[in-house]
Amino acid sequence: MAVDSLEKTAVSPTTPPAPVVRKVKRRKRGVSGWVVLALLAGVGLLMLFPFWIAVINAFKPAPDYIANGPVSVPTELDFSALVDFWGGVDFNRKLLNSVVISGSVALIAVALSLLSAFAIGIGRIRGRVWILALFMLAFTIPQEALVYPLFVLTRDLGLYDTMTGVVIILAVLQSAFGTYMLSSVLGTFPPEVLEAARLDGASRFQVLRLVVLPLTRPTMAVLMTFFFIWTWNDFFLPLVLLPSADNQTVSVALGALSGQYTSDPTALAAASLAGILPALVFFILFQRTLMRGVNLGAVK
Amino acid sequence: MSSSNTATHTVAPRRARQGTSERRSGYWWYILPGAVGFLAVVAVPFGMNLWYSLTSFRGVGDPVFIGLENYQRLLGDPLFWASFRHSVAFIVAMAILPTAIGVVVAAVLFNFISPKFGSKVASFLRATYYLPQILPIAVAGVLWKWMYQPQYGIINTTLRDLGLGGLAQNWLGDSDLAIYAVMNVLVWLQIGYTVVVFMAGLSRVDPALYEAAELDGATWWQQFRTITLNQLRPEIAVVLITTSVAALKVFAPIFVLTRGGPGTSTIVPAYFSFSNFFTTTKVGYGAAVASVLALMISVVAVALLRYQTRNSEGFEDGRG
Structure with missing residues (x-):
């Protein structure tokens, strides 16, 4: 139910979704049908093409590339470019950093969102409209307008160049969005359920833990997935606040690659592939969640 | 209780x-x-940023209050204006083009391909368009930088193989071309998002509308103009606004692909303030740029908020 209403509010601001019972009536395909299909498939191939050539060239020996160019399929599999890149930037370390940071941010941000949304959506505290407007400000504001003070503050607090600092900052920023999202879901929470819990003598915290939490779990799963992936992809704040190589995330490590990798024609393909792989894993793991919640904002 | x-x-x-x-x-x-x-x-960092924007501050020592001087200087700074001009280009690349393409592609997939070839074919095509969306922008940047590479990059080698070597360019290194090269990457990134949103929107349109139009002998194009565009109006508005906000905030693609260059030909407000903060350490000036950017984004976001409250419920993310 929770996910349903999340989808509804996100997708259709005006009309409730009409029951989609489309009859699969196959009209005559005709020549025009095939032409259009070929055209769209062509566009699809263009979209996928960069992925394809990154994959084939990541395993291509450099002399092969120089002789036959990037389009040809490699005659033999050569892992050296990938191995060089992996070892050269200590990619295992970056993966670990990204997993730790994204995982912590997702957990903390969802917890913060739930607490705030509980007060706003269920508690209907006074001034909630203004509080929500402020939270909305938090995720629309460009991070450039926060970054220098955050740099100064984390430095003074000893949190500069620590994962803790980045986790706290990103968790708060993302929970602003989560609060916004969850508040409206909780705002439509069936009042009779809450009333029943109260009559049974449940405290506020018990209502949160035993009634609200289980019923909103699907929504929170969507939010957590998004927080994880947003954090994984995040670039600006981790770039500024985690300068040392030991703390870098995957995104920043790739984005900040210097000239050393541009002389060798297959090195950047290997680097791209290393960046694509985890993203692809998430896509396969979370595909349904992603497509369901895409309206949450894949604009990043 | x-x-x-x-x-x-x-x-x-x-x-x-x-x-x-x-x-x-x-x-x-x-x-x-x-x-x-x-x-x-x-709240506190934003306040501090506003305070810095009223000072002369080099990152060390104490900020010295200078009133609105930074803002005055901004208005006369060609770089500031150039960065916002480039923002317009990125609104075209991230909001307008993907929306236009996305609406047509979504409609063709939903109303043409799906009934003729089955919904599996349509979903498969949708997934291929969506794939770039899953990449961290930094990774997309590295990938395209490699393809744009003037000597061995795939674009130039292919052109040469086709006997069109004359068209080969230093895509990211030519100050006239770089911005188009970056825009191209962003269109590639964004199309999947708009296609998916618009297809979701189309699934709530009553099929009876199309059936009636069909009976009246309306062509596909007429149906698209009268039914699809009208029914998708809420989604189109929300997508245009949220992607425009993202375009105003664009940073990572610039950082990875061009660092604002060559020269200043692809500089954007976010990168301009970043380089003031951390490269030239003109913190006060950078803070002023960031404040102006925040103001502009707030204006767009308020437009979104008003639109959404008018449509009672429903909200979208406005993050970049």
Whole structure:
């Protein structure tokens, strides 16, 4: 139910979704049908093409590339470019950093969102409209307008160049969005359920833990997935606040690659592939969640 | 809960008031962590940024108050204007083009391909368009930088193989071309998002509308113009606004692909303030740029908010 209403509010601001019972009536395909299909498939191939050539060239020996160019399929599999890149930037370390940071941010941000949304959506505290407007400000504001003070503050607090600092900052920023999202879901929470819990003598915290939490779990799963992936992809704040190589995330490590990798024609393909792989894993793991919640904002 | 238990014994109107006010006050505790976080991570830093923008501050020592001088200087700075001009280009690349392409592609997939070839074919094509969306922008940047590479990059080698070597360019290194090269990457990134949103939107349109139009002998194009565009109006508006906000904030693709160059030919406000902060350490000036950017984005975001409140419920993310 929770996910349903999340989808509804996100997708259709005006009309409730009409029951989609489309009859699969196959009209005559005709020549025009095939032409259009070929055209769209062509566009699809263009979209996928960069992925394809990154994959084939990541395993291509450099002399092969120089002789036959990037389009040809490699005659033999050569892992050296990938191995060089992996070892050269200590990619295992970056993966670990990204997993730790994204995982912590997702957990903390969802917890913060739930607490705030509980007060706003269920508690209907006074001034909630203004509080929500402020939270909305938090995720629309460009991070450039926060970054220098955050740099100064984390430095003074000893949190500069620590994962803790980045986790706290990103968790708060993302929970602003989560609060916004969850508040409206909780705002439509069936009042009779809450009333029943109260009559049974449940405290506020018990209502949160035993009634609200289980019923909103699907929504929170969507939010957590998004927080994880947003954090994984995040670039600006981790770039500024985690300068040392030991703390870098995957995104920043790739984005900040210097000239050393541009002389060798297959090195950047290997680097791209290393960046694509985890993203692809998430896509396969979370595909349904992603497509369901895409309206949450894949604009990043 | 004690309050509601005792309240049931008192008179009705008093019960309601007493019950709610006491019940509500206890909920304040739950917003405390979020509020403290907001203060520490958003409110205070934003205030500090505004203060820096009124000062001359080189990152070390104390900021010296100089009033609105930074803002005055901004208005006369060609770089500032160039960065916002480039923002317009990125609104075209991230908002306008993907929306236009996305709406057509979504409609063709939904109303043409799906009935003729089955919904599996349509979903498969949708997934291929969506794939670039899953990449961290930094990774997309590295990938395209490699393809744009002038000597061995795939674009130039292919052109040469086709005998079109004359068209080969230093795509990211030519100050006239670089911005188009970056725009191209962003269109590639964004199309999947718009296609998916618009297809979701189309799934709530009553199929009877199309059936009626079909009976009246309307062509596909007429149906697209009269039904699809009208029915998708809410999605189109929301997508245009959120992607415009993202375009105004664009940073990572610029950082990875061109670092604002060559020269200043692809500089954007976000990168301009970043380089003032951390490269030239003109912190006060950078803070002023960031404040102006924040103001502009707020204007667009308020437009979004008004649009959404007009449409009662429903909201979208406005993040970049």
